[in-house]
Amino acid sequence: MKTSTKKVSDLIEHLKEISTWVSSVQDLNKLLELIIESAAGVINAKAASLLLLDKKTRMLYFKVATGEKKEEIKEYRIKIGQGIAGHVAKTGEPLLIEDVANDPRWYSQISESIRFKTRSIACVPLKLDNRIIGVVQIVDKQDGSAIDPGDMELLQEFASLAALALGHAQSIEEVRRQNQDLKHELGYRHQLIGKSPALQKVIGDALKVANSKASALILGESGTGKELLARLIHRAGPRKDKPLVVLNCAALPESLLEDELFGHEKGAFTGALNRKIGKFELAHEGTIFLDEIGEMTPGMQAKLLRVLQEGQFYRVGGNIPISVDVRVLSATNKKLDEEVAAGRFREDLYYRLNVVQINMPPLRERLEDIPLLAEHFLNIFKEETVMPHLTISEKALEKMMQYNWPGNIRELRNAIERAVVMGNGKQILPQDLPIASVKPAYPGLQVGLSLEDAINRFKKEFIILNLKQTGGNRSKAAKIMQIQRTYLSRLISKYQIKDI
Ligand SMILES: Nc1ncnc2c1ncn2[C@@H]1O[C@H](COP(=O)(O)OP(=O)(O)OP(=O)(O)O)[C@@H](O)[C@H]1O
Numbered sequence: 285m286k287t288s289t290k291k292v293s294d295l296i297e298h299l300k301e302i303s304t305w306v307s308s309v310q311d312l313n314k315l316l317e318l319i320i321e322s323a324a325g326v327i328n329a330k331a332a333s334l335l336l337l338d339k340k341t342r343m344l345y346f347k348v349a350t351g352e353k354k355e356e357i358k359e360y361r362i363k364i365g366q367g368i369a370g371h372v373a374k375t376g377e378p379l380l381i382e383d384v385a386n387d388p389r390w391y392s393q394i395s396e397s398i399r400f401k402t403r404s405i406a407c408v409p410l411k412l413d414n415r416i417i418g419v420v421q422i423v424d425k426q427d428g429s430a431i432d433p434g435d436m437e438l439l440q441e442f443a444s445l446a447a448l449a450l451g452h453a454q455s456i457e458e459v460r461r462q463n464q465d466l467k468h469e470l471g472y473r474h475q476l477i478g479k480s481p482a483l484q485k486v487i488g489d490a491l492k493v494a495n496s497k498a499s500a501l502i503l504g505e506s507g508t509g510k511e512l513l514a515r516l517i518h519r520a521g522p523r524k525d526k527p528l529v530v531l532n533c534a535a536l537p538e539s540l541l542e543d544e545l546f547g548h549e550k551g552a553f554t555g556a557l558n559r560k561i562g563k564f565e566l567a568h569e570g571t572i573f574l575d576e577i578g579e580m581t582p583g584m585q586a587k588l589l590r591v592l593q594e595g596q597f598y599r600v601g602g603n604i605p606i607s608v609d610v611r612v613l614s615a616t617n618k619k620l621d622e623e624v625a626a627g628r629f630r631e632d633l634y635y636r637l638n639v640v641q642i643n644m645p646p647l648r649e650r651l652e653d654i655p656l657l658a659e660h661f662l663n664i665f666k667e668e669t670v671m672p673h674l675t676i677s678e679k680a681l682e683k684m685m686q687y688n689w690p691g692n693i694r695e696l697r698n699a700i701e702r703a704v705v706m707g708n709g710k711q712i713l714p715q716d717l718p719i720a721s722v723k724p725a726y727p728g729l730q731v732g733l734s735l736e737d738a739i740n741r742f743k744k745e746f747i748i749l750n751l752k753q754t755g756g757n758r759s760k761a762a763k764i765m766q767i768q769r770t771y772l773s774r775l776i777s778k779y780q781i782k783d784i
């Protein structure tokens with residue numbers, strides 16, 4: 285017995301090892317099969333099986349079975365409390381029954397229907413975090429001997445191993461799901477939406493820049509997506525698995541900004557109780573995004589320039605130079621060249637940051653992106669509410685197309701959010717949008733329309749104007765416009781002009 289126990293413990297070690305590399309749930313079936321086959325082999329049983337408890341139906345089903353009837357047996361479901369397996373699943377206690385014929389708990393139907401003569405059976409529970417998730421059982425020994433308590437112990441070991449594999453697979457599945465959710469979330473929320481040539485050009489440039497280490501300066505009005513673009517550049521490049529560290533240069537006074545960027549040594553100043561690692565160090569091998577760079581004070585600009593030139597810096601109060609490999613992205617809504625010309629921004633720093641320049645176009649210059657963006661934000665906010673069928677009305681969309689969006693995409697996002705919250709829950713109407721309706725000076729005189737649409741809009745308004753002038757008299761109106769009355773009638777129905 286001793287030697288066989290030794291062999292078995294070797295085997296178990298081996299199996300445990302296998303279970304650690306089970307890295308995907310697809311492998312789980314294989315692994316469970318391997319465990320159950322090994323159990324049958326080591327114990328020398330005629331058949332072994334693993335049954336799992338279906339949470340919904342509260343029935344046991346055969347996940348894995350060995351032996352000559354393994355396919356047939358998989359058809360069966362066993363109620364909790366029914367037969368030996370059902371009993372073990374109910375009580376959580378192992379059972380060894382040497383002669384099933386004399387045991388009232390024996391449920392003979394399955395054995396009879398698959399014509400498998402069973403004499404003895406051993407069954408142990410399968411537990412995960414103290415919950416019973418199924419059972420493992422063996423039936424009869426090959427050599428006709430009785431299943432003994434030693435076999436039970438082995439069976440118990442195999443059951444623990446199977447539970448381990450199941451638990452492992454479950455957590456992998458969970459992590460994978462969380463990861464997917466996160467990725468979906470990140471991917472979706474950080475997606476740059478828009479098909480306008482202006483935005484597509486920006487994205488194309490960003491992807492090119494992503495593959496280099498060149499510093500890039502992103503310029504654009506407030507709310508145009510500069511930060512989003514910086515994230516895209518980081519994610520699309522070889523540094524994507526390293527940190528992207530964001531620092532808003534406008535948010536902090538100079539002394540704190542220096543501390544944030546470079547960190548400090550313990551005791552560097554009163555209150556510096558511990559060493560602090562700065563953002564430049566945190567961004568090592570990754571990217572640092574210096575947002576609102578136009579707000580940086582001249583003193584800080586000088587310090588930043590030194591780091592960019594030398595590739596190293598000191599923590600505040602420190603005397604060991606720290607070298608970092610950091611890719612620098614920066615952004616501002618100021619016209620930085622004008623700041624340079626006015627002497628408010630160092631020219632040498634400007635050239636360092638501005639190796640590649642990307643300009644985010646304002647929303648009013650890419651009106652064709654509005655419907656897509658509106659739909660995108662609607663989907664985001666819909667997810668947060670319980671209005672799965674909410675849509676945007678034609679008129680609301682028209683109002684959005686006519687507005688000039690000084691706050692750009694951020695303003696559009698906020699407008700949709702408000703409309704989702706304040707609207708009727710079915711359709712977003714023009715009055716739900718917190719933007720002033722701006723009528724174009726002439727009907728059709730707006731960006732984003734085809735020439736044909738623009739002309740049609742003008743024609744419609746022009747006809748209405750003339751009809752109003754004549755009190756709705758079509759003949760008179762046609763005469764003024766110098767067209768046939770029948771042609772006017774056709775236009776009236778084409779443009780769905782109501783009686784005036
Ligand atoms: N093309 C786009 N597709 C989807 N969402 C966008 C797009 N551009 C911007 N956004 C969203 O608009 C908001 C503003 O974008 P972001 O913060 O990147 O702008 P910004 O240019 O950095 O603005 P600021 O100058 O005010 O800091 C964010 O919520 C962002 O997710």
Ligand SMILES: [Mg+2]
Pocket residue numbers: 510511575
């Ligand atoms: Mg920003």
